[in-house]
Amino acid sequence: MIVKAVFSVTALSGVLAGLLVIADKYLADYGECKIDINDGSKTLKVKGGSSLLSSLAREKIFLPSACGGRGTCGYCKCKVTDGVGPLLPTELPLLDEAEKAKQIRVGCQVKVKKDIKIVIPEELFYIKEFQAEVEKLEDLTYDIKLLRMKLLDPTEITFKAGQYAQLYTKPYGKVKDVVSRAYSMASPPSTKNYIDLMVRLVPEGICTTWVHQHLNVGEKVKVVAPVGDFYVREGEGEMIMVAGGSGMAPLASMLNDIAEHPVNRPITYFFGAVTKRDLFYLDEMRELEQRIPNFRFVPALSKPAPEDEWQGETGLITAPLENHLKGRDTSKVQAYMCGSPGMINACVNVLTKNGVDRKNIFFDPFA
Missing domain, CATH: 3.40.50.80 (Nucleotide-binding domain of ferredoxin-NADP reductase (FNR) module)
Structure with missing residues (x-):
């Protein structure tokens, strides 16, 4: 009887949680919300209800995100000084105590439900969305492909060797949603008119399966770049x-x-x-x-x-x-x-x- 009771309560809690998610997604109307960036240096007006990460992306401001907003990489952190509730359970594993004290939040987990104030590095304003064309798909090994994309709009990119790009998929097969994943750029910064990525096939990986099995030369794709702080520093030693x-x-x-x-x-x-x-x-x-x-x-x-x-x-x-x-x-x-x-x-x-x-x-x- 006790086991049945526990099971019933757990099942009921799950149903209620699901209903709350559905209600928040489809019934809640947060109207127009304002995102104040860096103490008023830039102000955006967005439709409320989406994550901070996606709300900014729709306005062409791109927080770093290696996992495409799944809440696993923790790259899309930024300081939120006003307009957000308490830390969510999904954020806690991705934040250390120092970050919590500095009001750092995880952008893909925080929803914009009212006017919000954030602080982000100025260099994020220079990340751009590029339209590109697949110029080459070459097998480097049995499970790694070289993907070369010729840039169409804008036609050139400036980046530091070591930085990465966000590659956006297209729906295919049973996959109906567009997702994005981060891949380091393999081409040197001197080749400004194209980007090379090395994509390893991950079993059941949405983006890697798309690249390896569905993407074709000549196809148009979208990338966001340059992102990341992995680059060569000044130094004297080895x-x-x-x-x-x-x-x-x-x-x-x-x-x-x-x-x-x-x-x-x-x-x-x-x-x-x-x-x-x-x-x-x-x-x-x-x-x-x-x-x-x-x-x-x-x-x-x-x-x-x-x-x-x-x-x-x-x-x-x-x-x-x-x-x-x-x-x-x-x-x-x-x-x-x-x-x-x-x-x-x-x-x-x-x-x-x-x-x-x-x-x-x-x-x-x-x-």
Whole structure:
């Protein structure tokens, strides 16, 4: 009886919660709301009821968002000083105590229901929406494609090597909604009239499935760029780069930019893969070794197949990374990484254990 009662209460709570969501979506009319940005430097009038993230996007102001507004990446944070309720349960895991004290909120979770005041960095005003045409779809590996998009409107982009773009899908198959996902730009900043992305196929991934199975050369697409604060900083010490899979993209952009604008610093790039078939851009990296003084590319396979006849580094990428750092003066080392959160965390541990200052470690984590 107790189990039945608990089940009944739980089911009833779920139904009520669902009804509240439906009522809020379809019945509530919040009218016109004002968004005051940076103490009146810019004011928007929007229809109430949508998230702060989407309300700003409709006015061509784009908060960073790697997950497309699903509330998982936490990139769309901004300061909200007035016009919003208490923190939501969906925001709490994405905010630390310092952010809470500074009135930081998660843009995709906060709804605009009345006049609201926010503070955002000025550089967000320079993020643009681009109309583009698919110029190339090339297989880099069995599960990674190079997507090249020629820019149509505007026709040129200015960005820092390492930044990313938001790619918007189109409905396909049973997927009726448009979604957006973040992908680092692989092309160097000097190629202003197109953007290259490296898209790895994720099982059941809405955007990656669209790119791999439904997108065609010549098709028109929408991207929002440039976004992110992952780029090369000033420094004197060695630059350590670490990536795996499609995490190659921003580092390829950085290296090609460095080849065009040389820096007098040693650079070592560790790239992790499982087997030989997961490796790509080897010729490009060898060419960059010729173009960039003191640059070395170190691929490593965690589980090389017998037929790979692999003679290079083996094991997790942390092994050659740690061997490289041992006994060195790492006080001025900067590290740039892109890959899965697990890889990033493991490499951060190796770097800090070997004396690399945490403030000199920069990365884009991909879930």
